Amino acid sequence: MKKNPLFDIFIGNDSVFSFVKAILAVFFALIIVYFILLLTGYSPFPVYGALLKGAFGSRRCFGECLVSTTPLLFSGLGFAIAYRCGLFNIGLEGQITVGGIAAAFIGYIFPEMNPVIHVSACIAAGFLAGALWGFIPGYLKARFGIHEVISVIMLNHIAFKIAAYLVSMQGPMKDRLDDMPASPFIRDSAKIVRLVNGSRVHWGIILAVITAFIIWVLLFRTRLGFRIRAVGKNKYAAETAGINVKRHIILTLSISGALGGLAGAVEILGVHYRLFAAFSPGYGFDAIAVALLGMVHPIGIIASAFLFGILRSGSVFMQAMYGVNKDMVSVITAIIVLFMGMSAPIGIMIKDRFKRKSHGTSV
Amino acid sequence: MKKVLKTTGMVFLILFIAANIWAGGEQEVEKVEKKLVMAMVTNQSGLGDQSFNDAAWEGLAQAVEKYGIERKVLEAREQAQYVPNLSTLAEQNAALIVGVGFMIKDAVKETAEMFPNTNFAIVDGGVDLPNVASIHFKENEGAFLVGAIAAKVSKTGKIGYVGGMSTPVTNRMEAGYRAGAITVNPDIEIFISYAGTFADPAKGEEMAVPQYDQGADVIFQVAGQTGLGVINAAKKKGKYAIGIDRDQNYLAPKNVLSSMIKRVDIAVSNACGMVVNGTFEGKHYYYGIKEGAIDFATTGNLIPPDVVNYANMLKKKILSGEINPPSTYEELDAFTPPKL
Amino acid sequence: MAAIIRMENIIKTFPGVLANDKVSLEVEKGEIHCLLGENGAGKSTLMNILYGLTSCDSGEIYIKDQLVEFSGPRDAIASGIGMVHQHFMLIPVFTVMENLILGNEPVKGLKIDKIKSEKILADISGKYGMEMNLHAYVKDISVGMQQRVEILKLLYRGADIMIFDEPTAILTPQEILELYKVMESLRQRGKTIIFITHKLKEVMEISDRVTVLRDGRVINKIKTESTNTRELAKMMVGREVLFSTRRPEKRAGAEVLRVEDLYAKDKRGQKGLKGLCLNVKAGEIVGIAGVDGNGQSELVEVLTGLRRTDSGSIKIEDREMAHRNAGRFLAAGTAHIPDDRLLRGLILDFPLYENMLLGFQDQKPFTKGIFIDFNKVRQWSKGLVEAFDVRVPNVNVQAGSLSGGNQQKAVLAREFARDPKLLIASQPTRGLDVGAIEFVHERIMQARQNGKAVLLVSLDLSEIMNLSDRILVIYEGKIIAEFMADEAADTEIGFMMAGGGKK
Structure with a gap:
């Protein structure tokens, strides 16, 4: 076979190639969206400009971009670790919710104290609540063989309704001094400090990136990670190798849920400062796309969570500058997400073409 | 394979040209005249809810007639978007930003603190800040x-x-x-x-x-x-x-x-007027029967x-x-x- | 007679592998032509090219003296070529007839003409002596029957050149004989058959001519009547092959495994093992002979901690192991060569070195606290791979990309690396070619020489007879007979396997 330097650089190397694929997917999506924008009466390039400006235009905008990246990164990691164990955790939204409830509760119920202790306690509470919300479906699956997708959907609903009840007019966590259906504000000592002035971005993003590295090490360098991956790829072989499959299913779903809980806790402690019924706008569901686009690899998920963050914060500017309709913005982001999901088939297509070509030259 | 690619390429090119023609070529050039911009951020129901948000939007329309301002809207799809929406409008130097619904209260407070020189109004909520007019209805x-x-x-x-x-x-x-x-x-x-x-x-x-x-x-x-x-x-x-x-x-x-x-429109258009006349004050406004903002309808003569x-x-x-x-x-x- | 198929100078490369190197093949009309070679010799690649599943890099194919170029199986079918794959392409919940006419239904208006299809199909099956119930669901019929459906499908579509890809691998001895009959009748009616195999006995029994492939090259083309198995084996493997393993004298040592009155359920929750007793001593190979489905897989699973025991006792060196999980069995010194290496033995998506770590994941020297020292794992794997002659470019390749023989060698390497006291080998040579079988047998014998206790479960009686010191016959979940190796005759064992002792 004739050597093709381009092939070696961009396609031969797997990690570079996954990046190339993701870029191409976004590129294709932008082409399709171009036509949609034109046909609905907008000029595409300025709208794209607005999208970028909304994400990178100012310190505040970039901050917003990172603000949405944070919970997406946590929950994307949560989905990924479950997926690596062969589990499909679409219950992250519920796990985020209970994590937020727990963090908010610890955040306001105690008086002002040392902020390090208070924030850590809140985060730990969110972590544990999320872990519990992951443990339940894990246990149900291991003990009774109930499919995790079914049980987490139910647990999602339970979590949503619990949150709604807690802050409803008569709910136990409702702030009696305020007419909003929300909990009291958390203490100042429970707030996660903002990173810079003039932007809402907070230390949670740093925590999220550190968590990504921890999960990376956990999955690919530790005994536990090896066992989790073994169960995910072939539970029979894992069982034969003396790995307790059921225990790892429970443990992994608990970790996955805990990561969701972290997302919720950090969102409450760093952004909202109090609990609302639906404080997470579906980060737990976006997590699926984030994780899959990130090749279910913690480092890839950092990149894809950031990309989703750009879309979320950039879409505000598309509306503000060009009056692109709210639903239209949703359509555009959905198309981009759709194409991101197609990055794998796109990759196969490209590889195929390259192979044919290089074979052609060798004959 | 090549054939397929070529055809796809051609189709896209034709689509590209057709779409450009259909869209009428260039969009209209930016307006020369600079008007005061007054804007609103909807709650999660958004425009077209046949009630609250639409009424506020109508209030802005009345202000366009009366005071010659330009109106603008940002629809929030989720709680987390209130702050970015409000801040974006503040950065674009809107003269008044109206937040609709009590759920937006925290966000209005946070943004109003961040942009102390921008005027805000909130419908159905109370924020005690010098640059926020809180509009309540009886x-x-x-x-x-x-x-x-x-x-x-x-x-x-x-x-x-x-x-x-x-x-x-x-x-x-x-x-x-x-x-x-x-x-x-x-x-x-x-x-x-x-x-x-x-x-x-x-x-x-x-x-x-x-x-x-x-x-x-x-x-x-x-x-x-x-x-x-x-x-x-x-x-x-x-x-x-x-x-x-x-x-x-x-x-x-x-x-x-x-x-x-509930004439949200009257309240909103009043707020716009106050900004234009320089009488805007950050305080609580109560609208009831007396202000002509609360009434009952008799349409259809069923009563x-x-x-x-x-x-x-x-x-x-x-x-x-x-x-x-x-x-x-x-x-x-x-x-x-x-x-x- | 003129060649109906001529493939000339076919070259096909996969990344890093030259699968076919200027391969030429000539098949005459109306013959059964064997394509013989070890796994990975390039047989399947060549046939996939002929069937249009893959394209070759260079070379020419002539069908009935016409140059053809297939871009897919559709073209091949149109030229009268059909293929019976190893894995059947049938829809289990459809009836035989529905499967047969699928994609090519005789229609009347918009409806399928059932009467007409039935008549056509009955004609075809009658003509070739393949009578079968057209209205049975595919999921309900035996594997041999399913294969017939595949063959009928080709006939229905008008194929006159038929490729059989290792058709006997999944059949019982009885079914193999039936298949031979069908092939014979097909040949008599002028059909041409290409028969892919690596089993020498089959070549000698059924084929007219044979083409031997090794390492992607044609080694020889020969008339079957002018050769013998020994010669063919040498061509296929490239060296002399020993057909029976010589068993050196060895005295059995202390008892390692003792099983008493063992009861366990099978997959469907029925009784699988009903009071089974056996023992295995150090330095001894005990073979379990039996017809498939008499509790062999349950026995293996129970003895490796993969299946719950209902009652009874399992002792490994006097330690009670019943109700323990697989991890405990490994820790107690058991090694397990599972019958299904793809399911239980390997994780195909994992690189080879991670597969080698399976079962060692929590053991020194690979662990460092909670971490795994993957560098050490790689190095160690490299050593194992060399020692067991697993042919891979490096240990980072995915296990799924290896050939069956290499996969089995990898499993063997790992299990022997445990330095077990007890080796449980379940069908260790299933699906392997001659060279690999020989290798596996040698290793098992070596384990015996090193004083391991070996329990060998196999459906291949000759394998059991070749290797075992003692032979136990399992029937309906119980051991019903025991033979010492020297005094056993296969007829007698066969009689017991069929439940003869019971009557």
């Missing part, structure tokens, strides 16, 4: 009137109330409504349900049907989109419903007995004339302070129907 006054009308019109002595979520505003209306009804008929039976959502018409119908089946012949809905289901149920059952926020008679001309009108007169009489008594419709459950408990 819905209890209007609810009192429609409560009295419902009790008068009811033949069964049973009426109903369907709320969206249990919120301060819906509770306030419930209190006023019940007070109005017992003023007319101390023995009246009132069914109360809350659907738990403002966005689900099917749920509204589900809530209304049992009330009708138990004998209620008028239901007051305070439930946004959910309330459309209540009106639908009235239509199916041939009973009466009372609309909310705007005159909703057009939805079912034979069944929407009346509507409690008998004597009942209309009766309601107008009550209205006057509220204006004169003779009647104080309760605005909370506590006030309702303490409320004694006036002897008329």
